[in-house]
Amino acid sequence: MNYTSHYSVLNKESIDYLFKDIKEDENNLLFSDFTFGAGGHTFSILNRSENAKVVSFDQDPEALENGRSRIENESVSERCFLVDSNFENFKKVIDEQFSDLVKDCGGFDGIVMDLGVSSHHFDSGERGFSFRVDAPLDMRMDVDNSEIQTAQHIVNNYSEEELNLLIRDYGEEKFHRRIVKNIIDKRSVAPIETTWQLADLIRLAYPAKLRHGKIHPATKTFQALRIEVNRELEVLEKVLDQIVPFLKNNGKIAVISFHSLEDRIVKQAFKKLETREDFLFEVLTKRPVIPSKDEVSENSRSRSAKLRVVQRVEQKKNKNKYAQFSKVNKN
Numbered sequence: 510m511n512y513t514s515h516y517s518v519l520n521k522e523s524i525d526y527l528f529k530d531i532k533e534d535e536n537n538l539l540f541s542d543f544t545f546g547a548g549g550h551t552f553s554i555l556n557r558s559e560n561a562k563v564v565s566f567d568q569d570p571e572a573l574e575n576g577r578s579r580i581e582n583e584s585v586s587e588r589c590f591l592v593d594s595n596f597e598n599f600k601k602v603i604d605e606q607f608s609d610l611v612k613d614c615g616g617f618d619g620i621v622m623d624l625g626v627s628s629h630h631f632d633s634g635e636r637g638f639s640f641r642v643d644a645p646l647d648m649r650m651d652v653d654n655s656e657i658q659t660a661q662h663i664v665n666n667y668s669e670e671e672l673n674l675l676i677r678d679y680g681e682e683k684f685h686r687r688i689v690k691n692i693i694d695k696r697s698v699a700p701i702e703t704t705w706q707l708a709d710l711i712r713l714a715y716p717a718k719l720r721h722g723k724i725h726p727a728t729k730t731f732q733a734l735r736i737e738v739n740r741e742l743e744v745l746e747k748v749l750d751q752i753v754p755f756l757k758n759n760g761k762i763a764v765i766s767f768h769s770l771e772d773r774i775v776k777q778a779f780k781k782l783e784t785r786e787d788f789l790f791e792v793l794t795k796r797p798v799i800p801s802k803d804e805v806s807e808n809s810r811s812r813s814a815k816l817r818v819v820q821r822v823e824q825k826k827n828k829n830k831y832a833q834f835s836k837v838n839k840n
Contacts, residue, residue, distance in 0.1 A: 518814045592606070595744065620761070648738045661700070676730050682733065760821045
């Protein structure tokens with residue numbers, strides 16, 4: 510499969526935000542793409558300005574192999590640095606490998622975080638992300654890391670209560686108890702090992718009239734398992750605070766999320782940034798940016814995407830232009 514066929518969601522919108530307030534001839538621009546994938550956001554940044562450099566992260570071996578080949582083929586190896594690591598290690602990687610680059614550039618102008626699973630992962634059935642193909646229940650982004658527990662391990666070893674909490678909270682699945690009962694009953698006879706085995710018992714847990722809707726009954730449970738396997742929400746919460754000291758004034762963090770749990774964490778984290786006293790931040794997206802109708806028609810997987818952007822500022826705008834006047838008159 511051609512990895513570069515992946516569709517980068519809200520690509521133009523996120524890159525436009527990152528380059529807002531940056532002059533066309535400005536030098537020493539530095540960005541980071543936290544999920545390189547097929548390179549959509551990374552190469553959009555590189556193509557936007559020949560003065561831009563990008564430190565990109567990925568832990569998927571296939572993404573890394575394809576990415577390095579593309580970087581070499583497009584002759585951008587002096588401006589694009591692809592790191593084999595989860596972006597939760599951002600501070601460690603920057604300190605150990607790119608401290609001179611960051612110093613020369615004065616910090617990062619922007620960081621883009623695409624939290625979704627790439628089309629490549631869904632379309633590569635053997636990875637276990639999708640129930641469209643019968644495959645082992647894996648779901649690890651970093652398939653070379655044997656220390657990461659697979660979805661198969663979770664399904665067959667978590668307690669009934671752990672599974673209920675997982676599927677309820679991470680999948681927001683209202684039929685979680687019926688699904689977990691089917692899982693417990695099935696695994697008591699034999700281990701649940703494949704995507705189709707799991708998807709089928711989830712489907713049967715749904716009321717008959719709801720088993721054949723537009724969205725497959727297994728969708729939410731598979732989402733919950735993927736989040737748990739890859740510690741997605743934990744990593745997201747952990748990394749946002751790491752970014753802050755590395756941002757330039759006017760530097761931005763653009764985050765694209767694909768389900769309400771992620772979006773809620775991003776929204777709350779951005780609000781928290783606005784209350785900091787050591788660094789000043791302003792949220793640029795009072796409401797999340799969503800894909801256009803044209804984008805959704807081209808790529809149905811983008812339908813749930815939301816973009817939020819926060820910017821580091823030197824001083825906050827006075828939201829009440831009469832505040833000072835009112836204060837004076839009270840004295």
